[in-house]
Amino acid sequence: MKRPARARVPQGGDLLQANTPRLARQGGLELTARRVLEGLYAGRHRSAAHGSSIDFAEHRPYQPGDELRTIDWRAFARTDRLLIRRFHDDRQLPLVMVVDHSASMAYGEPAKHDTALLIAAALGLLAIDQGDSVRLLGDDRQAPTADLGGAMGATRLMQVLESSRPVGACDLLAILRSAADSLTRRSLVVVVSDLLCEVAPLMPAAADLAARGHELAVIQVLDQTEVALPAEWGRVTMTDPEGREEPFSCDTADAQSAYDRAMAAHVGECRNLLAGVRADHLLMTTNQALAQVLGAWLERRRRR
């Protein structure tokens, strides 16, 4: 098996707290993602696309972050080289990512879209670094990519992500359906979206993906003000960035409690629906430390 080129990882900083999407937007997406990666590596997190099996498949050189229990000590004794055992099912799952590029993703400071790109970049680089391939799915506005790997793939991945702009609408249903049709290999499909839409219609497509053997994970990215409506906004006239809703005025102090409950219920619904199709769900807000949240999520996945 071709060993993926190990990407150069910058050092330094509190990597677990690294969360600088602005840098990502300014052309430093890879750099920022690498910083997140540092945090993940520090937590010894593995790619989300990695699974586990008991049937030995091959050896490969030990890389920092690999679990020590996978080191083949006998091989070390024979060869004086640290090698890890890879099993048949412990093979790379292609990482397929869908990044919501709808106009609603432009909301927030930092914008949800920037956070989503950073998530996608970090996960993608992590997967590439660990020998997995990465593919981006898109719609008519954002063409999907081929399987990307290696340094070239990482670069390409960054280029595609950086060129993404949150405008218009994003038809997640169509993307998921096309994913079910187009993915020939069992893959890990990660959807990064704010899911500010009706989630139930997406479930059949999600169920179809699960039925085809794919793993589905949804990372729901929201701004803090979308999770908890600020009462101090007072009297405001709200407008829909995607133009689907008519503007209306309200006093956020009055609507705060009801809105918070409604949003919490929606998130809960998302989680429940996705759990029903054996899909993973992670909610994060743009003000959270990306590496920490992703790291915790990856750890949960690994222990499952």
Added chain:
Amino acid sequence: MPGSNGGGGGEAMISFLVPAALGAAVLAALPIAIHLLTNRAATRRSFPALAFLRRAHAGTARRGRLRDLLVLIVRMLLILALVAALAAPVARLLGGGGTPVVVIIDASASMQQRHQGAALWDHAIGTAARLSDELAERPLLALVAGTPLQRSALVPTLDRGGYRALLATAKPGWGAGANDQALALALGLLTGGGDIFLIGDGSRGVVSGIDPQAMPPGVTLHLVDAGGGGDNQGVRAIALEPGVAVVGRPCTLRGEVVNHGGTAVTLGVAVNLGDERRTRSITIGAGSSVTVAETFMPARAGEIPVAVAIVARDAGASDHLAADDRRDGAISVRPSLPVVIYSDADPAAVDGPLKPLLAGLGAAGLAPVVLRGAQVSDLHQSVDDLAVVMTVALAQPPADGRALSAHLLGGGALLQVLVSDADAALGGALGGIDPPLLPLPPVDLSARQRGLMLGEIMLDHPLLDGLRGREPLLRQIEAWRYRPATLGVVATRLLAWEDGAVALAERRIGAGRWLALAISPADRDSNLAALEVLPLITARLGQVLLPRSREDCALPCGSTVPSSIPLQSAAGHVIPVIDGACTVAEPGLYRAGERLFAAAIPGIESDLRQVPPPLGGERTRASDGAGAIAAAATRPLWHWLLVTAMLLLVVESLLTAARGRREQRV
């Protein structure tokens, strides 16, 4: 509250002490304006989760609008409550619609003091007039508490004609008010309940006898202060020291000037005795008084007007009761009375008769001249109004006694009695009565052939010629005094004539010496007849009889003076005699024939003492009827409004705090 004991039990009226503050009620529109402005200026925000917000808002919009409305209303009420509190609302309880009202107006002299450019009386009349307007639907009666008490009608009536007429014609007097009398009358008229408004200056003894809390059930007494109340200065009293003024002798006029103002004032005070005037500047602290005194030396005898007056005030001094500016009086300056004593007695002898006499005369300011018998001829000098001539135990009659007597009599003065030293002659004159403790028989002056009996002495001497014809006037006084003396007992008998002639006869029983002291006031008043001098001369006597009583020249204003002739004021006004008396209504100097006296403002009025308000009452000031009604029997409501405002603030805080409670459910 004054007089608030339930009243006639009827309506309660709300009024405002500062109605101008109600104009700030327009501020109650401020919350509405702010609400509209903030609504219009709602910021626009792009919010992706609009659908969720809309659904959430749909459930809370109505509640939010209701809360907004409530907050708006509460804020408006809060502002209105604060504005109303600023306007100082008071609730006044008045008797019900038809209950009668009696308005008493204090007409004492102190109501003439000025306050804010007008007399308190004018303020009170204005208040009474406005009360009539305010209480148009109620029977009304006005009582002017002066002397005499005046009333607008027999009973309270809806007809305001008499009420208005009385207010137009009534004037304050110069005497003390008759508020107690008026109040008693009012209570008698309000047996069925009602309201009494007593309008006065509130700082005199006007209401000292009135307890507003002691009104009978159904009657409410409202004490209305017409203003003033002690922020004045005035002359409180005038006095003369010694009490009698004598020509050529110093006398001191004292005046007490009082300042009832709140700050010290500097006044120019003049003390006048006749045409002579002394002026000085005094500074009186707040609430205190200063006594000014000036000593004069009267140059002439007779009735002389005196006065102590405030003639200048500094900028800090206030208006005053005009008549209190000065206190007028009159003194009777007595002619100076030299005393010549003929006596061979040793004036220095301790137990002699002259020493105490000389001491007494000296204390009276008299300078006796003691002439020894051998110096009788010196009396040819002219002396005016010789006061006393006494002889003591002349060994022998002076050789030139006749000449002396003639001289003395020519001056209408005294009689010198020369007596002998012969006990036997005295005993014979006395009819043989010898015991010292037995009264001597009355003098029989009819026995001319025996000369003139003066005392127990047969006076048969040309010197007695001056007393002849005066026998019918004799008023015999049984005034005996016995006192132990060094040698024996001294018996003294006092004789007095109607026309003021007084004779003393002293007999030293057992000593064989007689002292005859004759005092004659002659045709003019003599201060020897005055209380202060005579006792000094007759210090050894136990009893003195004044031949004529002298009335005090100071009369209180408003008093009635028995007189058969009209009084004439110093300004020339004539007070007629009515039923044998003249009523002195105003202060000043008056003359009735030879009588001169000063009418002064009664002490209760002229004295600017602050009288504390009656128990349970409150002093309130009212400058008009509306104010009087509002101030009397009122209960302030502003503090309740403040409490209401605070409660509204709490409610408003709770309503606005209900927003913004965050529930983190994610």
